[in-house]
Amino acid sequence: MKILGLESLIFGVTDLEACHQYLLDYGLIRVEKNASGGVYEALDxxxxxFKLDTDPSLPAPNAPAPNIRETTYGVPDQKELDKIAAELSKDRAVSIDExxxxxxxxxxxxxxxxxITRRRKIIAPHVGINAPGQAPGRALNELGVLDKDHxxxxxxxxxxxxxVPDHKKAEAFYADRLGFRTTDRFINLGPFMRPAGSQEHHSLFLVQSFNPHMVGLNHFTFHFGSGYEVFRNGWDFAxxxxxxxxxxxxxxxxxxxxWYFNSPFGGTIEFDADMDIHDDTWQPRALPTSADTSQVFLFEHVKKWSPGA
Incomplete structure (x- = not known):
């Protein structure tokens, strides 16, 4: 299955206005706002x-609201779409909308x-880094720190x-039925997985729930252009x-x-940038779950400071 990656996340929420404002402040572009909910998009x-959790047009929930109600993936063409429908129809209900x-x-x-994917070409400023020993990533007199209104x-x-209630069962479904590749895993916690049509480290991370009442969304995120944007946008968000x-x-x-923040969508939302990419020669790592394997460094958000203070 040549699944390209995520196309859309659909949520059932309890506070429409909070969700509208949250996604605007996060930086997404408003496509639609109405009495039923909203649609917000990235550059691609x-x-x-999102809609109210009581909206009958939403798929049935598997966790209390607010929470994710459907994850939509993109494929390159109708042939791939038909293959997926045929595969899933072997043992579960499949429907096709208008x-x-x-x-x-x-x-x-x-x-x-x-x-079939609706993603478009990203039109955005080039992200460049100036590092000694390699060609400059930015032109002369081009600043690395962008104006606050940029x-x-x-x-x-x-x-x-x-x-998920069983991370091994969940991993087997995405690998065996949909062709996802496991790139890395946390031992006894769950795998990071990418669809075959993407080289990004993961589009999906399956986390073992050790509480039968803890199911549904852990978090979701969009890619930003750089580490600078993660820090700057996260700072502004805070x-x-x-x-x-x-x-x-x-x-x-x-x-x-x-950088993760609490959200009105039933889990946290992350600011994310500069993810690894892999091909099929990559050998997945398996690491124990700990603070030392979850991050290479972690900062604490504090107030601004000046050496003249």
């Missing part, structure tokens, strides 16, 4: 969609969808993380009163910069 057209999106359920009870819009939907949950820092698995 990947989206977050737009041609295939809908079903994974082995952990999460609603999943597949459609747009730092998320570029693409990066990954989603589920709490100044607006959003509660930092974890970060800023840099992960080991995937190498991405991160």
């Amino acid at each position: 057209g990947s989206t977050v969609v 737009e041609g999106t295939v809908h079903s359920i994974d082995d952990s009870g999460f609603a999943i969808g597949f459609r 747009p730092r819009t998320p570029r693409s939907l990066s990954h989603v993380v589920y709490f 100044q607006k009163g959003y509660k930092s949950f974890w970060g800023p820092g840099r992960h080991i698995m995937g190498s991405n910069f991160f």
Whole structure:
């Protein structure tokens, strides 16, 4: 299966206005706001969609609201879409809506969808780094620190993380039925996985739930253009009163910069940048779960300071 990556995340929420404001402050572009909910997108057209959790058009929940209600993946063409529908139809219900999106359920009870990709080319400023010993990444007199009003819009939907009741069963479904590759894993916790049509370290992370009542969303995130954007956007986000949950820092698995915040979507949302990419020659690592394997460094968000203070 040549699944390209995430296209859209659909949520059932309890506070529409909080979700509208949150995604605007996060940096996404508003596509639609109405009495039922909203649609917000990144530069490549990947989206977050949300509606009230009581909306009958949403897929059935597998966890209390607010929470994720469906994860939609993109494929390159109708042939791949038909292959997925045929595969899943072997042992579970599959439906196809009026737009041609295939809908079903994974082995952990999460609603999943597949459609011909609507992602578009990203048009954004070049991100350059000046490092001694290599060609300059920025032109002469081009500044690395952008003006505070300079747009730092998320570029693409990066990954989603589920709490699952059985991480081995969940991993087998995505590997055996949908062709996902495991890139790394935390021992006894769960795998990082990428679809075959993507080289990004992971689009999906499956986390073992040790509490039968803890299922559903752990977190989701969009890619930003650089570590600078993660730190700068996260800083601005915190100044607006959003509660930092974890970060800023840099992960080991995937190498991405991160900063997590509490959200009204049932889990945390992450600012993310500079993730590793892999091909099929990559040998997955297996690490114990600990603070030392979760991040290479971690900073604490404090007030600004000046040497003249």
